[in-house]
Amino acid sequence: MKGVLLAGGTGSRLRPITHTGPKQLVPVANKPVIQYAIEDLREAGISEIGVVLGNKGREAIQSFLGDGSEFGVEITYIVQGRPLGLAHAVGCAEPFVDGDDFVVYLGDNMLKRGIVDVVEGFRSGQFDAGIALQEVDNPTQFGIADVDDDGRVTRLVEKPDDPPSDLALIGIYVFTPHIFDAIKEIEPSWRGELEITDAIQHLLDDGGAIDSQVVEGWWKDTGKPEDVLEANRLVLEDLEATRAGSIDVDAKVEGRVDLAESSRIESDAVVRGPVSIAENTTIESGTYVGPYTAIGANSTIRNAHVENSVVVGDTDITTSGRIIDSLIGRGAAIGSAEGRLPEGRRLVVGENSQLEL
Numbered sequence: 001m002k003g004v005l006l007a008g009g010t011g012s013r014l015r016p017i018t019h020t021g022p023k024q025l026v027p028v029a030n031k032p033v034i035q036y037a038i039e040d041l042r043e044a045g046i047s048e049i050g051v052v053l054g055n056k057g058r059e060a061i062q063s064f065l066g067d068g069s070e071f072g073v074e075i076t077y078i079v080q081g082r083p084l085g086l087a088h089a090v091g092c093a094e095p096f097v098d099g100d101d102f103v104v105y106l107g108d109n110m111l112k113r114g115i116v117d118v119v120e121g122f123r124s125g126q127f128d129a130g131i132a133l134q135e136v137d138n139p140t141q142f143g144i145a146d147v148d149d150d151g152r153v154t155r156l157v158e159k160p161d162d163p164p165s166d167l168a169l170i171g172i173y174v175f176t177p178h179i180f181d182a183i184k185e186i187e188p189s190w191r192g193e194l195e196i197t198d199a200i201q202h203l204l205d206d207g208g209a210i211d212s213q214v215v216e217g218w219w220k221d222t223g224k225p226e227d228v229l230e231a232n233r234l235v236l237e238d239l240e241a242t243r244a245g246s247i248d249v250d251a252k253v254e255g256r257v258d259l260a261e262s263s264r265i266e267s268d269a270v271v272r273g274p275v276s277i278a279e280n281t282t283i284e285s286g287t288y289v290g291p292y293t294a295i296g297a298n299s300t301i302r303n304a305h306v307e308n309s310v311v312v313g314d315t316d317i318t319t320s321g322r323i324i325d326s327l328i329g330r331g332a333a334i335g336s337a338e339g340r341l342p343e344g345r346r347l348v349v350g351e352n353s354q355l356e357l
Helices: 033-043 058-065 086-091 116-123 178-185 196-205 225-237
Strands: 002-007 048-054 074-081 102-106 109-111 129-135 143-147 153-158 167-175 210-214 219-221 252-254 257-259 270-272 275-277 293-295 305-307 322-324 333-335 354-356
Touching: 002 033, 002 086, 033 058, 033 102, 033 109, 048 058, 058 074, 086 178, 086 196, 109 167, 116 129, 116 167, 116 210, 129 143, 129 196, 153 196, 153 210, 167 196, 167 210, 167 219, 178 196, 196 210, 219 225, 270 275, 293 305
Parallel strands: 002 048, 002 102, 048 074, 129 210, 252 270, 257 275, 275 293, 305 322, 333 354
Antiparallel strands: 102 167, 109 219, 129 167, 143 153, 143 167
16 A cells, blocks of 8 residues: 655645745644654555645755655655645546555644554455544534444535534545546536545445544644644643753753753743753743743744744744744744733744844
8 A cells, every 4th residue: 555645735824934835844843744644654554655746845845855764664756736626636646556555645634643543444344445534513614424334434525504424524535546537537626626525426426435434532734823833732742751952950841841952941941841842942041931832943042931832943032022822934033122012922923034022
C-alpha cells in the first residue's frame, strides 16, 4: 500500500502567515503539520509516499521533506498545479499509485491516534474504499456519511441542510485503483471543483463497498489560526518534556517544559508548562512564558508575557506587553509602544513583520 499526501491549496484562511510559506509547514508544538502526517503514514506501515504539490510553496515543502529518508520514508513529488478539487489532486497520483491500494491524507490534518485503525479496517474486508469519520456538532458544514450498523457507508452528502448523521469525513481515505475510474466519470461541483465525495458516491452507485472507521481522540483541520492554536494546545497536553538546555539558577520553570539543548532560560524568567522551546532560543530575564506556548528556533523573548501562542521562529519579541492566543510568523519583530495599545491583544502576525505593542 502506498500513501498520497495532499499538500496543495493556497492557505487563504491562514493569511497573512501563508503569504510567504505553505500552510503545511506551519509548526504545531515546533513540528510542521505535514510531518505529523508523514509519521502517521509510516506508523501504518506505508513507506512509499507521493506528495501532491500545488503552485504555491512547492519549493519550501520539497526543501523540508527532501527524499523522505530523514523521516524513514521514500517520497515522490507529484505536481498538481492549479488546485481543481481533492478528486483532481487524487487523480494526479494515478501514475505513482501504479495499480496499488493507497491512503490519501490531507496535509493540513492532524489526528491524536493516527490512521492505523482506518488502514486495518480497509484491509479486513473486500472494500473499494475506506473513509475516516468523526462525530461533529455542526454536520451542515461538512461532508456527511450515512452508515449502516456494520459501518458500511450507504450514502454521502456534501454539507447537507438535513444531515442523515453527525459523522463527518475528516480527510483520510483508503482507495483501490477503482477510484481513478470514478474520478474520470464525475463532473465539477457548483464550486467548479472535482469533489472526492462525488467520486466515492460514484463508487457506491456502481455497487462498491465502502468501509468507515470512526476516529477516536481529537482531530484538527489546521486551516485557520484558531485551529493551529488549538492543535498546539492538544499536542502540548501530551508533551514529553526534556529539559536539555540551560536553566539559570534564579529562573522559575514549572510543569512540562521541553527545552532544546542549545536554548536558555535566564535568571528571573518564568516558564510554566506545557511549553516547547526550540533550538538556539533565549528566554531572557523578566519574561513570562505561559502554558500551551511553542517558541520556535532562533528566537529571543525579552520582558514579554507570552501565553497560549505559537511563535514560528527567527523571532525577536521585546515588548513589555502581553501576547495571548496569538500566531506569530517567522522573522517577526515585536517591540514596545507603551500606552498606545490595550494589553492582551490577540495577534496573527505574518512573517518578517515588525510591530510595536
